[in-house]
Amino acid sequence: MYEAFFGLRERPFDLAVNPRFIFLTPRHREALSTLRYGISAPRGLTLLLGDAGTGKTTLVRAALAEETRAENRTVLLSNPTLTRSEFYEFIARGFGMSEGAAQSKARFLIEFQRAVQERHGAGGLTTMIIDEAQSLPDELLEEVRLLANIETSTAKLLNLVLVGQPELADRLNQPSLRQLKQRITLRWQLAPLDLRETAVYVASRIRVAGGNAGEIFTREAVASIYEASGGLPRLINVICDNALLGGFAAQVKPIDQEIVREICRDFDLDSSYPFDEPGSPARQPHPSTLHPSAGSGRGNGKLPRPPGHVDGAGSEEVDRRSPPAPVTENPDRGELPAPTFGQDTKKRKFFFF
Numbered sequence: 632m633y634e635a636f637f638g639l640r641e642r643p644f645d646l647a648v649n650p651r652f653i654f655l656t657p658r659h660r661e662a663l664s665t666l667r668y669g670i671s672a673p674r675g676l677t678l679l680l681g682d683a684g685t686g687k688t689t690l691v692r693a694a695l696a697e698e699t700r701a702e703n704r705t706v707l708l709s710n711p712t713l714t715r716s717e718f719y720e721f722i723a724r725g726f727g728m729s730e731g732a733a734q735s736k737a738r739f740l741i742e743f744q745r746a747v748q749e750r751h752g753a754g755g756l757t758t759m760i761i762d763e764a765q766s767l768p769d770e771l772l773e774e775v776r777l778l779a780n781i782e783t784s785t786a787k788l789l790n791l792v793l794v795g796q797p798e799l800a801d802r803l804n805q806p807s808l809r810q811l812k813q814r815i816t817l818r819w820q821l822a823p824l825d826l827r828e829t830a831v832y833v834a835s836r837i838r839v840a841g842g843n844a845g846e847i848f849t850r851e852a853v854a855s856i857y858e859a860s861g862g863l864p865r866l867i868n869v870i871c872d873n874a875l876l877g878g879f880a881a882q883v884k885p886i887d888q889e890i891v892r893e894i895c896r897d898f899d900l901d902s903s904y905p906f907d908e909p910g911s912p913a914r915q916p917h918p919s920t921l922h923p924s925a926g927s928g929r930g931n932g933k934l935p936r937p938p939g940h941v942d943g944a945g946s947e948e949v950d951r952r953s954p955p956a957p958v959t960e961n962p963d964r965g966e967l968p969a970p971t972f973g974q975d976t977k978k979r980k981f982f983f984f
């Protein structure tokens with residue numbers, strides 16, 4: 632809809648988990664390495680935690696896409712709110728076991744143990760990844776614990792990866808689950824993006840979609856996107872996509888803070904952090920990123936909505952954190968490049984992206 636207006640080939644902020652749009656901060660890289668490491672050899676139990684929308688499923692899919700060894704077998708369970716029999720049926724079918732194993736737990740355990748041992752003998756790995764694991768019913772967490780016990784005298788045979796929101800860690804602290812907790816050999820917690828990472832994330836998605844971030848958002852707009860989203864990629868996408876729609880409807884380019892704030896009001900997100908006050912994330916001018924560009928010249932009225940637009944309903948709790956620490960630029964160490972954005976003409980503020 633708005634692609635041609637902003638010089639884009641496709642929508643940059645689609646919510647689908649698309650590997651072409653993956654963006655990795657140094658901390659994301661470490662999380663991805665942890666996952667890769669966790670599924671590349673018998674490791675026991677790997678735990679990946681993070682708030683809703685931080686990018687856990689995105690990283691799991693990225694790690695799985697790289698896992699191409701034919702002798703390995705991995706099953707991903709993304710919706711674990713199952714009964715015990717449905718759980719066994721799902722993994723039996725996922726691992727290509729017999730119809731009998733899908734219907735009977737006893738049959739499942741006999742076949743599964745044999746298959747896992749044979750695969751191990753042939754140099755392969757059996758891995759089960761459970762996403763949204765914070766929703767696993769207690770009885771299934773217990774089953775997972777029992778499956779994690781499958782081992783030879785020298786090695787754990789089933790690799791388990793539990794991916795979930797932080798309440799999963801709380802559940803693993805329950806005395807009844809301490810045995811499962813003791814089996815955790817790798818653990819990583821994803822954090823939201825900071826201001827600079829948010830800016831690079833936005834610029835990176837726009838670049839992949841064929842556009843130029845400096846012509847699409849002002850830095851002030853990006854600062855508001857960061858504030859309202861709390862650095863959560865899912866919320867960043869929702870705000871940016873709607874801001875593009877709003878900018879297109881109002882024929883405004885680059886999108887300024889006013890448009891973003893209006894979208895955030897519609898979504899009941901607070902984007903009014905005083906970035907230019909002492910102690911705020913506003914910093915000294917950064918000469919390499921100052922690209923003054925034409926402002927919108929619009930008034931303060933409500934944004935017109937394009938036909939067919941429906942405002943989103945829900946919003947998520949926004950994580951309020953202290954101002955972000957600047958990220959040093961050093962491409963040799965895989966650190967983040969400085970993105971370039973336009974500038975609101977009404978209020979001149981400088982942001983250290």
Ligand SMILES: Nc1ncnc2c1ncn2[C@@H]1O[C@H](COP(=O)(O)OP(=O)(O)OP(=O)(O)O)[C@@H](O)[C@H]1O
Pocket residue numbers: 645646647648649652653654655659681682683684685686687688689690763795796864865866868
């Ligand atoms: N590293 C990333 N690179 C590019 N896009 C990302 C990244 N992380 C998250 N996203 C975007 O944010 C959206 C939410 O990410 P994802 O579904 O992976 O979050 P999650 O942590 O699994 O959330 P939940 O706990 O609700 O399942 C994705 O659809 C994706 O578009």
Ligand SMILES: [Mg+2]
Pocket residue numbers: 687688689762763
């Ligand atoms: Mg997820």
